[in-house]
Amino acid sequence: MKKNILAIATFIITTCHLVGAQAQRIEIGNLPLYDKQRLRSKTDWLINGNAQKSAVYKTQEGYMVLSNGLVSRTFTMNPNGATIGLDNLVTNEALVRAVSPEAVLWVNGHEINVGGLTGQPIGNYLLPEWIPGMKADPYSLKLMSYTSSPIKERFEWNRRTEWSSQQLPWPPKGIEVAFTYKADEDVIRNFKNLKAQDSKREVLLKDDFIKLSPDWNIVTSRTLANAFNNEGKAGEILAPANAVVFGERALPQQTKVIICKLNSGTDESSGYGPGIALQFEGDKSSKFHLSPGNKRFRVYHDGKSQDFEGFDTGKSYFLKILLVTGPAAGSPAAGKMICSVSEDGKTYQILTELQTSSFPTHIRLGKTDPRGGNVKGNGADGAVGRGKIEQLLLLGENKGSDTDFNFLKNLKVTVHYELYDGLPMISKWVSVENEGEAEFIVNNIKSEHLAVTEAESAVEHKQRWEMPPIFAESDFAFGSMSPNAAQNACVEWKVDSTYTTQVNYLLQTPSLLVCMPKTGMGQELAGGASFESMRLWELIYDSYDRERRGLSERKMYRTISPWVTENPVIMHVSSAKDEPVKAAIDQCAEVGFEMVIMTFGSGFDIENTSPENLQRMKELKDYAKSKGIALGGYSLLASRAISKEDDVVMPAGKKPAFGNSPCLESEWGKDYFKKLYNFYETTGHDLLEHDGSYPGDVCASTTHPGHRGLEDSRWKQFGEIQKFYCWCRSKGIYLNVPDWYYLNGSTKGAMGYRETNWSLPREFQEIIERQNIYDGTWEKTPSMGWMFVPLVQYHGGGAAATIEPLKEHLPHYEQRLANLFGAGVQACYRGPQLYDAPQTKAMVKKWVDFYKKHRRVLDSDIIHIRRPDGRDYDAIMHVDPLGKEKGLLMVYNPLDEAITREIDIDLYYTGLQKQVSISENDGAARKMALNGTKMTLKVSIPAKSQKWFLLTP
Structure with a gap:
């Protein structure tokens, strides 16, 4: 029910606007005129290198368009900023079906919309001619200005050109447009009226209907008696569906809020449903009520009725009317009624706002006629039903402090978009700045709420839905070796219950693209400080062909994380002692390998901060450099326990992803990252294989130094590891991470394999290896995934599974080299040596030479x-x-x-x-x-x- 009401509120508020509010008009200057047909790309962007440049245009109607000939996103600037179009120019397909807020923030517990328009008549599609008649949401931050600039790098990348056959640009080529939003005086005033806590208002009347008060004037149809006090139960109504039964009393002039709790019970009324009716001078009335006959909430006002979904028969609901009067509404006599509904009496969702010209004189509770009156001579027909008025609360002025909302005037929100040359993809993120002095907390940010055309027509429920043609990826991603990692953390395709004209009867079609951390942010923002949300990338598919979609994704990763093209040839040496490491370095140099990793179980300990260890590691690095070989090692982060004080404190019934995990914001976590920074600054090592990277565990501890509690624990822990990985990229440190951290600097992850399969007999491994590569490269480039070659035993399997002695298994060893180098995929060749005889050395060198000769094409898709x-x-x-x-x-x-x-x-x-x-x-x-x-x-x-x-x- 709660989701339904929220969705209803989001839809219905689009029909309302603030009387007297003057929106700032944003001019878009001397932009070139948009000509979609002329700008549409005439060549295939996946094979043609002459990319259409990204640019900002204006339409004849005065809208702004961000386009590169492959995709366009269109914005209206007045009366507020909003996305009014997302078009696939390759297929000539419009993807946006309804206007949404540009972003949604929760600050100090308050929900705040950013931009958006109200008043769209239907959610199936969006016509350009509707836009001029739509209004600014009176509770949404207003667009103040915009800027455009070339794309800036997300972080510094010190590239290793020797490992990459393509020197791709960084930052990517394209354009950024940033829209800045703030709250004007009208928004702040409306927000205070709407959000004022009921508990801080003066109580004018509270009637729990334990006993019927004589202050109520009971009005019933002529054939009914004691119907408002059935069997002596005050507020209980026993009456036919179309009967009039209500209690009436004068409404105190100080009334600001009316809350009525009621239950329709077995009543089957529609227009005569139980609720609140307000009477105005001149025999005018308005009615806000339950309509169980058609399972709706209903409002009648100014001769018009509006129905809202989300009503569930048999439940109790709180109907709330907020009365706003005075200069804010236009004149001392004018005003508005804001109608909202709640299941628990705490969280209300707005259904609509109604403009009034005077203050109501009386209130009626119960069953009135459809217009809120008493139709004389009513026949009182229809099935007899029983309902109950459970409580009435009349509240006056807010006695609390308005300082709870002072953050609004200091809140600056910028919505950023990036468009890339030659790629049908747009990136989006939100930055928040505190322009005041007092700290506030950003509880969460929904950086995208995009109402998208549905991908199929399904009347009944489905287990697996066809999704709209958008591949959505975020850099707030972890806990997976596949690109669905982003969806685990913050990207979702959701249902839109406000979309009441969709085909699906239960309104379950996934047609909302949402990007928002599922566990919140809880980011403190001190005066003068700012921070950014996660980034979202929306890649627009132009085909349902699996290969073409995969090619699109792979080009996306090469564009926005070009370090994934670095593809060094790697050996995992099984001992970190000086002589075995030097021997491995020597062999790598002889046959053309480019990197040595001191592997898991080798004795390498990055957390050993002793001067002796750091000096030894520096000397090994210097030796490797003299041979032209990169050197680094393995470290385990999560999937281990540290101590009761430092491990994550999971909510009841939850366990860490790996069974055990330290909190990255604990004392141990802070110290661990200090050790890592110090190790690389001291030794100059070239790489890190970071196993068990942060998988997204939350932590409920309130004593860890880096986070306050559960709400901010995931955001802060992720920020810690994100900062470290980005720092590594700035230092040219290569990152192997078995998780989806590519967009934060990771260079390679696992291609995708079951570790114990490398304990199977050798002949099985040959086919399985090629299967893993075939399956893993639909979404990854060859350079993005590593494989595994057990030169020595790994997990088990004995002599039948391993390749040592290498010279005794040359056909198998060569097949593994042909599999891997032929696919452009590097593996963890794990053991003490790459060759053990001249013929073994010659064979290894043959395949390394083959790879290097054709490196560019072998690294390609x-x-x-x-x-x-x-x-x-x-x-x-x-x-x-x-x-x-x-x-x-x-x-x-x-x-x-x-x-x-x-x-x-x-x-x-x-x-x-x-x-x-x-x-x-x-x-x-x-x-x-x-x-x-x-x-x-x-x-x-x-x-x-x-x-x-x-x-x-």
């Missing part, structure tokens, strides 16, 4: 051709339409016999047309004619082997 199943060939194709090598096809034969196959391949994403030059295993090239972009390639592959085919113009 994978097109999925046939998934490995061990029953026939499997194949993937790398595509790089902007490179010299346009494609590289890898075909594997897992069978014990040679095969010849004709494979149909579409070279569309290589950018090649009509003709291609093909070389097999780096042999002589031959030309082949294409059927458009398609070809049929005949391949012959020996048993248990593979071939690659280089594709060039």
Whole structure:
């Protein structure tokens, strides 16, 4: 019920506006005129490098458009800022169906809308001609100004060019537009009227209907008797559906708030439903009541009725009318009635506002006619039902202090948008500034509330819904090795119960894109301070094809986190003692590996701050540098217990994600990060493999130095690790993190595999490895995921599972190298050595050389051709339409016999047309004619082997 009422309130308030409020008019200057047809991109953005530049335009109607020829977001500036369009220009599809606030904040416990318009007649679609007639929400912060600028870097990145075959721009190319909102005097005054606590108002009358007071004048239909005092129960009404039964009394002139608690019981009335009717001079009346006959709340005023959903028969509800009079409403006599409803009498949701020209003289409680009056001669027909008036509360002036709302005049909110050249994607975030002196707390921020067109028509309930064509990603993400991490923490597709004209009868269609931390922020904001929300990226799909959607996502990550293109060749040395590490460094230098990680279980201890350890680590780093090798090690963060004082304190019934975890804002957590900063500043190490990274555990402790309690615990802990990872990027420190921290600086995560599978017999590992890569690269680029090669035993499996002695298992070792380097995917080669004989060394170097020769195309996107199943060939194709090598096809034969196959391949994403030059295993090239972009390639592959085919113009 609560969600329904909230949604109703959000919809209904769009029909109201503040009398006398003068919105500031925002001019958009001499922007170029928007011409969608001319600006629409004529080429495929996934294969063409000539990107349409992002820019700001204006329409003939005076609206602002942010567009790059692939996607556009349109804003109205007057009477307030609001998104009125989000268009996919590739498919010519409008995605926004209704206007929403630009953001929603909770500050000191108060909910505050930012921007938005009211008055849209229906939620299925949004017509441009409706916009001029829509109004500014009288309780929403007002748009004051806007600025535009090139995109700025989110944090400093000291790139390692030697590991990346593409030197992508940072910051990305594009434009940022920032809209600044504040509360004007009318908003502050309205907010105080609306939010004044009832407990601080003067109580003028409280009637719990224990006994019927003689002050009530009881009016009933002529055939009814004692109907307002049925069986001696005051306020109980037993009457036909269309009967008139109410109590009337004069309304004190000091009345500001009317609250009536009532239950319709078995009453089946519609227009005659029980509620509050107010009488005005001149025999005018208004009625706010329950309408159980059609399961609605209903308001009648000025000759018009409005129905609101969310009513549940049999429940008790609090109906509340706030009377606002005086100069704020336009004149001393004029005013307005704000009608709201609640289930618990504490949290009310506004349904509507009604303009009045005078103060009501009398109040009626119970069943009146549909207009709030007493129809003479009423026949009192319909089924007899029983309902109850449970309480009436009349409240006067607010006796509390208005200082609770002083933060409003000091609250500055800026809504930021970024649009990227050559990518149908928009980023959004919110910054908050305290321009005053007194601290306030930002409890939470909803940085996006986007009412989107639904993706399907489903009348009944569904277990799995088709989602709108938007891939939403946030940098407030953790607890997953997949991109749904953002949805675990703050991104959701929600239902919109205000969308009452949708096809689904239960109003359950997911058609609201919301971005908001699910556990809150609790961010203190001192005077003069500011902070930013998480960032959201909205990538607009232009197809339902899985491969094209995956290509879109991969280009998105390369654009907004280009450090993921760094793809060093890595060895995990199994001992952190000096001699084994130096031996591993020497071998890496010999065969072309580029990085050594002192792996888990090696004895490497980043928390050992002794001068001796730090000096030893510095000396090993210097030795590695002299050989051209990067060096670093492994550290475990979460998934371990520290102490009762330092571990997370979970709410009742909850457990940490990994069973145990320290709180990052405890004394231990603060000290741990100090040790990490000190280690890298002292030793100069190049990388960190950070296992068990912060998974999003909350903490209810009130004694940890870095957070106050449960509300701010997740936001503060995430901020701690986010700050550290960003600092690492500024120092050029490479980050392996088995979690979705790419947007905060992580360079590589797990491709996706079950660790115990590396304890299976070797022949099983070969196929499973290729399956993991095939499945993992739909959403990841090859460089974003690592795999695993157990040179020595890992988890178990003994001699059948491991590769040592390496020279005794050369065919298997070579297959693993071919699998990985052929996919452009680096693995954790974990053991004491990479080779143990000249033939082993030659084989390893052969595949490293192959990778480095074709590094750019092997690091590029994978097109999925046939998934490995061990029953026939499997194949993937790398595509790089902007490179010299346009494609590289890898075909594997897992069978014990040679095969010849004709494979149909579409070279569309290589950018090649009509003709291609093909070389097999780096042999002589031959030309082949294409059927458009398609070809049929005949391949012959020996048993248990593979071939690659280089594709060039």
